[in-house]
Amino acid sequence: MSHDPPVFDEGFQNRLAELLAWRRDVRHFRSSPVPPALVTHLLELAALAPSVGNSQPWRFVLVEEPARRAKVIANFERANAEALADYSGEQARLYATLKLAGLKEAPVHLAVFCDEDTAQGHGLGRRTMPEMLDYSTVMAVYGFWLAARAHGLGVGWVSILEPETLTRDLEVPAGWKLVAYLCVGWPEDEADTPELERRGWEHRRSVAGQIMKR
Numbered sequence: 001m002s003h004d005p006p007v008f009d010e011g012f013q014n015r016l017a018e019l020l021a022w023r024r025d026v027r028h029f030r031s032s033p034v035p036p037a038l039v040t041h042l043l044e045l046a047a048l049a050p051s052v053g054n055s056q057p058w059r060f061v062l063v064e065e066p067a068r069r070a071k072v073i074a075n076f077e078r079a080n081a082e083a084l085a086d087y088s089g090e091q092a093r094l095y096a097t098l099k100l101a102g103l104k105e106a107p108v109h110l111a112v113f114c115d116e117d118t119a120q121g122h123g124l125g126r127r128t129m130p131e132m133l134d135y136s137t138v139m140a141v142y143g144f145w146l147a148a149r150a151h152g153l154g155v156g157w158v159s160i161l162e163p164e165t166l167t168r169d170l171e172v173p174a175g176w177k178l179v180a181y182l183c184v185g186w187p188e189d190e191a192d193t194p195e196l197e198r199r200g201w202e203h204r205r206s207v208a209g210q211i212m213k214r
Contacts, residue, residue, distance in 0.1 A: 019149060022149060027195065034184060038153075042148055046141070051136035051137075052125040053126065056120060057121075057136055059113040060110060060111075064109070071169040075165050076101055076103055076158060109183060113137070113177060114177045137179045141157070148184060153185065157181070158181045
């Protein structure tokens with residue numbers, strides 16, 4: 001049974017551009033809960049992401065137990081202290097002032113793993129680039145991020161974590177690789193400019209300088 005494809009008119013294209021611009025990394029959350037049905041809906045949308053060989057290797061873990069969240073927070077605090085030690089002078093001073101995670105405030109914690117042992121997809125497209133499984137999972141993360149933003153939610157990607165420790169603390173299968181740890185909730189404030197740019201850590205560069213022709 002065939003269906004006519006939707007028409008994405010100029011109005012939709014403009015709104016999509018706005019969505020991309022306003023999808024920011026959020027670290028400041030209100031404590032208001034997020035309806036579980038909305039989280040489920042967002043995960044269903046995330047699972048529409050493309051994947052190599054239709055392998056769908058993403059695995060979503062909602063971290064809800066206080067004891068496990070406490071371990072994640074301790075993991076972040078250790079890794080963040082080690083990261084601070086890598087900087088010196090003004091950069092160290094600035095780094096110490098940055099809020100780099102909303103782990104204590106965000107009502108939803110979502111760990112996203114890649115199942116590197118999956119048989120789904122029968123290995124198609126992975127012989128020369130096995131990392132395509134990871135990239136497919138990243139696509140699901142980005143789809144979740146955009147869908148969350150469209151529903152008024154903010155998402156923060158926490159990368160200052162020790163992956164093996166977190167994987168062990170969450171007791172997931174050995175063949176799962178951590179790709180993302182996300183904080184999700186209603187943002188305290190919103191902006192179309194990255195917080196790190198607003199705080200003077202790094203500025204956005206023009207894409208013109210990132211394009212090559214051969």
